[in-house]
Amino acid sequence: MTERFTKAAARNIFYGGSLFFFTAFVGLTALSHSYIVNTSTDKAGLTDAVARGKHVWERNACINCHTLLGEGAYFAPELGNVWLRYGGDKDHDGAVAALKAWMAAQPSGIEGRRQMPQFNLTEKEVEDLAAFLEWTSRINTQSWPPKLSG
Amino acid sequence: MKYESQKVALWYFAAAMALFGVQILVGLLAGAVYVLPNLLSELLPFNILRMIHTNALIVWLLIGFFGAAYYLIPEEAETELHSPKLALIQLGLFVFGALAAVVGYLFRIHEGREFLEQPTWIKAAIVVVALMFLYNVTLTVIKGRRTVITNILLVGMWGIAVFFLFSFYNPSNLSLDKMYWWYIVHLWVEGVWELVLASILAFLMIKMTGVDREIVEKWLYAIVGLALFSGILGTGHHYYWIGTPGYWQWIGSVFSALEVAPFFTMVVFAFMMVWKSGRRHPNKAAMLWSLGCSVFAFFGAGVWGFLHTLAPINYYTHGTQVTAAHGHLAFFGAYAMINFAIITYAMPYLRGHRPYNQVLNMWSFWLMCGGMAFMTFVLTVAGVVQTHLQRVLGMDYMEVQSQIALFYWMRLGAGAIVAAGTVLFLYSIFGPAREEQPASIPADYQPAE
Numbered sequence: 121m122t123e124r125f126t127k128a129a130a131r132n133i134f135y136g137g138s139l140f141f142f143t144a145f146v147g148l149t150a151l152s153h154s155y156i157v158n159t160s161t162d163k164a165g166l167t168d169a170v171a172r173g174k175h176v177w178e179r180n181a182c183i184n185c186h187t188l189l190g191e192g193a194y195f196a197p198e199l200g201n202v203w204l205r206y207g208g209d210k211d212h213d214g215a216v217a218a219l220k221a222w223m224a225a226q227p228s229g230i231e232g233r234r235q236m237p238q239f240n241l242t243e244k245e246v247e248d249l250a251a252f253l254e255w256t257s258r259i260n261t262q263s264w265p266p267k268l269s270g
Numbered sequence: 271m272k273y274e275s276q277k278v279a280l281w282y283f284a285a286a287m288a289l290f291g292v293q294i295l296v297g298l299l300a301g302a303v304y305v306l307p308n309l310l311s312e313l314l315p316f317n318i319l320r321m322i323h324t325n326a327l328i329v330w331l332l333i334g335f336f337g338a339a340y341y342l343i344p345e346e347a348e349t350e351l352h353s354p355k356l357a358l359i360q361l362g363l364f365v366f367g368a369l370a371a372v373v374g375y376l377f378r379i380h381e382g383r384e385f386l387e388q389p390t391w392i393k394a395a396i397v398v399v400a401l402m403f404l405y406n407v408t409l410t411v412i413k414g415r416r417t418v419i420t421n422i423l424l425v426g427m428w429g430i431a432v433f434f435l436f437s438f439y440n441p442s443n444l445s446l447d448k449m450y451w452w453y454i455v456h457l458w459v460e461g462v463w464e465l466v467l468a469s470i471l472a473f474l475m476i477k478m479t480g481v482d483r484e485i486v487e488k489w490l491y492a493i494v495g496l497a498l499f500s501g502i503l504g505t506g507h508h509y510y511w512i513g514t515p516g517y518w519q520w521i522g523s524v525f526s527a528l529e530v531a532p533f534f535t536m537v538v539f540a541f542m543m544v545w546k547s548g549r550r551h552p553n554k555a556a557m558l559w560s561l562g563c564s565v566f567a568f569f570g571a572g573v574w575g576f577l578h579t580l581a582p583i584n585y586y587t588h589g590t591q592v593t594a595a596h597g598h599l600a601f602f603g604a605y606a607m608i609n610f611a612i613i614t615y616a617m618p619y620l621r622g623h624r625p626y627n628q629v630l631n632m633w634s635f636w637l638m639c640g641g642m643a644f645m646t647f648v649l650t651v652a653g654v655v656q657t658h659l660q661r662v663l664g665m666d667y668m669e670v671q672s673q674i675a676l677f678y679w680m681r682l683g684a685g686a687i688v689a690a691g692t693v694l695f696l697y698s699i700f701g702p703a704r705e706e707q708p709a710s711i712p713a714d715y716q717p718a719e
Contacts, residue, residue: 127418127484130491138498145502148521149449152514156445160513171442178382184317189512190589191448192384193320195304197667198589227311234668235311256444262519264511264585267664 160260172245173252180239187270189261196234198270203257205268208250216250271619273344275351278358280620282337283613285365287696289330290606292372294685294692296322301685304678314376321375321387327601328385329368332430333361334609335466336403339423341616342473343407347414352406360402367395383447385455386437393437400431418487419469419476422494426465433457445513456505459605460529460571464497467567467608468536474560474615475540479547489539493532500528507579511588519581526579533564533572533604540564553618553625555632555698559611562639566603574599574646586661591674592653599646602638610635613699623703630698637691645684652677 157163177183185196208215223246227235241249271277300319303309310319344351351357371388374380380387388396404427411420436453472490476483506522509515540561551557574596578587587593618625652674659665659673 125488127488127491130488130495131418134491134495134498137495138502141499141502145505148503148506148517152449152509152518153446155515156443156449156513160515161443161445166443174442174444174447175382181317181321181380181382181387183382183384184320184387185315187589188444189448191508191512192589193317194589194591194594195316195320229308231308234307234671235315237312237315237317252444259445259513261511261513262516264588266586266661269660269664269666269670 162255162258165255165258167251169248169251170255173248173250173255176241176245176249177252180241185236188256189259190264196236198265199253199256200259200261201257201265201268201270203250203254205270208254208257212254215254216247219250219253220246271345271616273350275354275357276341276344276616277620278351278354278361279337279341279616281358281361282333282340283617283620284700285361286330286334286337286609287613287699289326289333289368291692291696293323293326293330294689296326298682298685298689301678301682305675305682318375318378321380322372324385325371325375325387326368327606329364331601331605331609333364334613335427335430335470336361336364338466338470338609338612338616339403339407339427341612341620342470343410343420343423344414346417346420346473347411349410349414352409352413356402356406360399360406363395363402364399367392367399383437383440383451386451390438393434396434397431400427400434404428404431417483418490419473422465422472422490423469426462426469429462429465430458433462448512449509449514452505452508456508457502459601460501460504461498463605464501464532465494467563467604468493468497468532470608470612471536471540471560471563474556474611475543477615478549478551478553478557478560479543480549481543481547486543489535489543493535493539496528496532496535500525500531504529507581507584510581510584523580527576529579530568530572530576533568536564537568551625553615553628555628555635556611556615556625558632558635559607559614562635563603563607563611566599566607566639566642568603570596570599570601570603570646574650577650587653587657590653590656590660591649591677592657595646595649595653598649599642602642610695617699618703621703628698630694630701634691634695634698637694638688639691641684641687641691645681645688648677648680648684652681 182188182199183192185193187194187198187200189200190198203209203215206215206218220243223239223241226238229235296319299310299314300316300323303311303316303319340351340357367388371392374389375387379389381389386393407427408424411424433454436450439450441447441450468490472486475481476486503521504526506518507526509518509522541564544557544561578584578592578596614628614631655674656670659670660667
């Protein structure tokens, strides 16, 4: 570090630059906010059931085993597109029924296989959860994940 | 140690290390569940284990940062803390909140956004704790000498508090939720936490190498400048696939690739200072942790981050064991190790004995670092295999997991080595001090006249 690069100069670059980049970031976030609300997610489809389903998802800390859009723990399958794996885009009621059966059958108790807890969800809670997962599967994720396997 | 009020740091370090023990213990359990999946599956399922593992980590690191601040700010500001009593009340409240959270988790009392599982009242308590801290240190700095180190540290700590406020915003729209969630998670660990890290490292360098403050401070500005210039827009690497616009793939790729720069600069800085000074500080273990921290942060946060940060690569690796590998080494190298460095440096002063030849502590360094490096390697290989099978060939998730089971056994082994290192570290810090024989006459011998 040369003598000409003074501490005052370094300080000004740090504070000025950080402010600049943070302002740019906030601006881009604001753009993205409006893009999310109006373009990439289903505004009309964001019903009370979807919102309730999100709370079911949160109350039971699903994110600490599963990933959702790739974020979460890596102990259990990705669920951002599980609605499609269940064929819910073609047979809505079939997928909901399959989800109910799955949730009721946990834990499997099979030796040597990862166990999902029994969350004792009501019928309605599973239906809300299904609504949330269905809504999530329709988010425009820039075609992620690459395969249906998640 | 020149100021009496620095003593509060001792309690902070003790609390941090206790929670660190909890984190490692629960981490070992979670690693064991990966290979023995029926273990504890009804009593303490994996989601609860992981919640405790990550929450304990975040909280102990924060307590360590608070302790480091209370230790170094009086020395930097050349004045006693504004209120040591308030500092201890703050710690009590924080530890109570942390314990209440962990016990609550055991009884399934939690919220459900990753890392933000604390019930709302605990989140509010965290804000109160942060305000108590900021009030205390800000007043101390204002009445004393201002240095670049305290300024940067304070900017970092204020940033931590401000960005945490986003944890109270939880919109029903999942994509919005995720976008603002990163305002806490990313802007903490790849933003303001780096300011805290760099200022603690700079403090240690001044103390241990004796290099001129002017030089260290210029380096500090360069490091934190690079950190924020790259890190703020680098948040874009989390905005590739969550419903955010496509332009983030460009912004995120370019700026997050540059996030290597501050970590590389930190390595050059630390080694250059030591090389320039030529002084040998008696606390060799603290020096080892300080230099090791810069190196492991560079590899864990810098290199392993870069490995999967470019959008076309991340498209395939996102949310696989590659991410887990990076997460483990980055947190350990950057934030756990800076805590071990400042604790190792400060403990002899806080306990009132001279820095002795800390062989045990240095052994714990090699055990922990070796274990973490091995864990990172095996998780990386697991992640690469997983990426190929699941994301390229489209094989079912659970089938892929059984293919990479061997790596999880090796990860558990690596975790056991880290745990052994942890026990050794705690013993070397809190255990009996091996006093060096003083060259002078013991104090209880009085002159005859």
